[in-house]
Amino acid sequence: xxxxxxxxxxxxxxxxxxxxFACFGRTSQISMVWQDQRLPENRPIIIGHRxxxxxxxxxxxxxxxxxxxxxxxxxxxxxxxxxxxxLVCTHEPWLNLTTDVAARPEFQDRLxxxxxxxxxGTRIVRDFFTVxxxxxxxxxxxxxxxxxxxxxxxxxxxxIATFDEYVAVAKNVTNGRTIGIxxxxxxxxxxxxxxxxxxxxxxxxxxxxxxxxxxxEATSPCFVQSFDEDSLRFMSGRTELPLMIITKLNYSDGxxxxxxxxxxxxxxxxxxxVEVDHKTNDVIGTTNLIKRAHLNNLKVHSFTFQNEFQFLAxxxxxxxxxxxxxxxPLGVDGFFTDYPWTLSNxxxxxxxx
Amino acid sequence: MAKSAVFILxxxxxxxxxxxxxxxxxxxxxxxxRPLNIAHRxxxxxxxxxxxxxxxxxxxxxxxxxxxxxxxxxxxxLVCTHDSWLNDxxxxxxxxxxxxxxxxxRVDGRRITDYFTIxxxxxxxxxxxxxxxxxxxxxxxxxxxxMASFDEYVAVAKNVTNGRTIGIxxxxxxxxxxxxxxxxxxxxxxxxxxxxxxxxxxxEATSPCFVQSFDEDSLRFMSGRTELPLIYLTPVxxxxxxxxxxxxFCSGLGTSKDTIVQVNPNTMKIIQTSDFIDRAHSYxxxxxxxxxxxxxxxxAxxxxxxxxxxxxxxxEIGVDxxxxxxxWSLSRHMEYRALRGSAISSHRLPxxxxxxxxxxxxxxxxRY
Numbered sequence: 001x002x003x004x005x006x007x008x009x010x011x012x013x014x015x016x017x018x019x020x021f022a023c024f025g026r027t028s029q030i031s032m033v034w035q036d037q038r039l040p041e042n043r044p045i046i047i048g049h050r051x052x053x054x055x056x057x058x059x060x061x062x063x064x065x066x067x068x069x070x071x072x073x074x075x076x077x078x079x080x081x082x083x084x085x086x087l088v089c090t091h092e093p094w095l096n097l098t099t100d101v102a103a104r105p106e107f108q109d110r111l112x113x114x115x116x117x118x119x120x121g122t123r124i125v126r127d128f129f130t131v132x133x134x135x136x137x138x139x140x141x142x143x144x145x146x147x148x149x150x151x152x153x154x155x156x157x158x159x160i161a162t163f164d165e166y167v168a169v170a171k172n173v174t175n176g177r178t179i180g181i182x183x184x185x186x187x188x189x190x191x192x193x194x195x196x197x198x199x200x201x202x203x204x205x206x207x208x209x210x211x212x213x214x215x216x217e218a219t220s221p222c223f224v225q226s227f228d229e230d231s232l233r234f235m236s237g238r239t240e241l242p243l244m245i246i247t248k249l250n251y252s253d254g255x256x257x258x259x260x261x262x263x264x265x266x267x268x269x270x271x272x273x274v275e276v277d278h279k280t281n282d283v284i285g286t287t288n289l290i291k292r293a294h295l296n297n298l299k300v301h302s303f304t305f306q307n308e309f310q311f312l313a314x315x316x317x318x319x320x321x322x323x324x325x326x327x328x329p330l331g332v333d334g335f336f337t338d339y340p341w342t343l344s345n346x347x348x349x350x351x352x353x
Numbered sequence: 354m355a356k357s358a359v360f361i362l363x364x365x366x367x368x369x370x371x372x373x374x375x376x377x378x379x380x381x382x383x384x385x386x387r388p389l390n391i392a393h394r395x396x397x398x399x400x401x402x403x404x405x406x407x408x409x410x411x412x413x414x415x416x417x418x419x420x421x422x423x424x425x426x427x428x429x430x431l432v433c434t435h436d437s438w439l440n441d442x443x444x445x446x447x448x449x450x451x452x453x454x455x456x457x458x459r460v461d462g463r464r465i466t467d468y469f470t471i472x473x474x475x476x477x478x479x480x481x482x483x484x485x486x487x488x489x490x491x492x493x494x495x496x497x498x499x500m501a502s503f504d505e506y507v508a509v510a511k512n513v514t515n516g517r518t519i520g521i522x523x524x525x526x527x528x529x530x531x532x533x534x535x536x537x538x539x540x541x542x543x544x545x546x547x548x549x550x551x552x553x554x555x556x557e558a559t560s561p562c563f564v565q566s567f568d569e570d571s572l573r574f575m576s577g578r579t580e581l582p583l584i585y586l587t588p589v590x591x592x593x594x595x596x597x598x599x600x601x602f603c604s605g606l607g608t609s610k611d612t613i614v615q616v617n618p619n620t621m622k623i624i625q626t627s628d629f630i631d632r633a634h635s636y637x638x639x640x641x642x643x644x645x646x647x648x649x650x651x652x653a654x655x656x657x658x659x660x661x662x663x664x665x666x667x668x669e670i671g672v673d674x675x676x677x678x679x680x681w682s683l684s685r686h687m688e689y690r691a692l693r694g695s696a697i698s699s700h701r702l703p704x705x706x707x708x709x710x711x712x713x714x715x716x717x718x719x720r721y
Binding site for chain 2: 052054149151307314317318320322339341349
């Protein structure tokens with residue numbers, strides 16, 4: 001090669017690097033592109049709760065992708081099972097709250113009453129249930145924003161996401177980072193009461209799917225969560241994947257020791273870590289839950305962190321960053337948030353712990 | 354040909370840089386290199402507004418300036434309160450000793466029946482207690498704090514022990530109303546304020562004190578009698594002609610956020626940003642925007658219920674000051690911006706493009 005050609009390509013590379021660094025200045029982000037396929041370990045992980053569900057209808061491909069674009073490390077999905085034994089991501093097995101199913105005349109005969117057992121008792125629910133729709137039928141529905149105080153502009157635009165589509169978003173190469181998945185076995189006893197007729201269980205359907213997608217190791221970027229201890233015990237006998245048990249109640253040390261035999265960690269209501277008086281909206285105090293969990297070799301992820309002021313104690317001055325100030329030093333290992341952009345912004349500026 | 358191209362690029366970049374940068378300002382002790390954090394009624398998001406406690410909290414939380422709306426008392430003294438009427442923000446209605454003070458006045462074109470500051474002496478007002486009149490804010494301090502007098506407010510600003518300068522920002526509120534009553538005493542709200550400012554030592558063009566008003570005549574009157582920077586408050590945009598006129602006696606404007614970043618009130622989505630700041634700057638008028646609040650009903654959807662994203666939008670556009678009910682949040686956001694350091698914000702991109710082009714141009718020349 002002639003000398004001048006070498007010089008110009010060298011200058012071109014220098015200019016590109018200069019331009020890139022000067023514009024974006026985030027050298028740490030650049031180094032992540034060439035790291036192992038692991039989630040960040042120097043700070044708590046950002047879990048996009050139902051995707052970026054503060055800004056878009058939850059559990060849609062759009063919300064999952066937006067969460068990643070906004071800096072989430074992990075995207076979270078609640079599972080439901082369809083009539084044809086496929087997995088979709090939706091928060092409840094019933095559909096009226098989050099879709100336009102009630103406006104679909106072709107499905108009005110699917111309205112049914114079921115008893116749905118959950119961690120806190122059994123609910124009798126009359127609604128449209130995923131188990132009475134094939135995946136193709138569910139795909140004709142459109143999602144709505146279930147919270148009146150959030151953006152209604154996308155109602156009727158997005159379909160329900162399947163579990164496969166959700167995984168595809170996480171694995172999408174253009175994301176440039178390792179994005180974890182976090183499926184929840186939601187009310188598995190309800191689904192299994194119906195799946196028994198098909199000689200299968202929700203857990204087995206999920207395991208097969210996870211295997212097919214390559215999530216098999218203890219170090220795979222995948223957490224499996226549930227309120228249902230039996231479900232997780234079943235899973236622990238059949239997978240290396242980290243299992244997380246969800247609770248809205250405190251655990252004794254003895255219970256934590258027992259759970260640590262098959263769980264990677266706990267997912268706890270934020271009030272179990274920083275107690276806020278629901279009547280006065282004042283912070284009462286912090287608990288020792290995280291300390292005790294860590295002593296029992298259990299990670300702690302907490303839910304749900306939302307920017308809207310009605311979810312923030314007065315002490316935080318209607319500022320979600322101030323709430324993170326309170327929780328991060330206590331040793332939380334992961335945050336479920338409806339607003340991953342905000343938490344990502346927080347971690348970009350606050351010194352890592 | 355390469356050289357003239359570079360020159361054109363240079364000229365364009367310099368021109369665009371000057372249009373987009375904040376005006377440099379040099380009030381004694383206040384930051385000149387970033388927009389001002391103006392605590393609107395003190396740290397009024399967290400404590401009852403216009404109380405010494407709210408002003409002090411604002412200072413602790415990083416405000417550069419604390420803001421005070423003025424009202425006049427029966428004994429011709431100044432207090433800080435948003436309205437000339439008292440029932441919205443105090444417990445006056447539960448003071449049986451004052452039940453005969455209810456009056457009807459015409460204020461700003463509206464007939465209002467209430468208790469008015471002008472019918473109470475300062476000592477009497479001091480027996481009242483403030484309450485939080487926004488239902489979605491902390492009601493815990495209702496009945497705890499008294500009203501703040503202007504002198505007490507100034508004392509909070511001056512009493513800062515760590516070497517920071519805290520600016521003051523009094524507003525002559527409804528001066529027509531007060532002056533219609535003060536005429537009988539041969540004085541005006543403006544003269545009472547100016548006397549007080551003089552006594553407190555706020556007299557120079559560089560004193561850390563802005564005087565604001567919606568009332569142009571009030572500002573014109575004061576411009577003939579003080580060097581202090583005057584701020585004209587306007588909820589809507591102004592024509593260039595009006596800007597030119599205002600610039601002859603004001604150093605800046607206070608305007609609603611919506612004048613600068615227009616938001617559709619039905620969808621709460623940003624429609625567009627206006628050229629108002631650029632135009633104001635071209636007349637040497639600095640722009641302070643109001644009012645920034647953390648609660649999500651005040652935030653365009655585009656910001657994802659994150660007030661820091663709204664601050665970023667306005668700081669990037671070149672606003673010179675922000676009136677906020679939450680100075681703690683604004684000061685945290687400005688810390689984050691300072692930490693960003695090496696990142697290039699959008700209004701410096703022309704400069705970056707210039708440097709890249711120059712580098713390339715020189716290397717191009719070097720090759721041949």
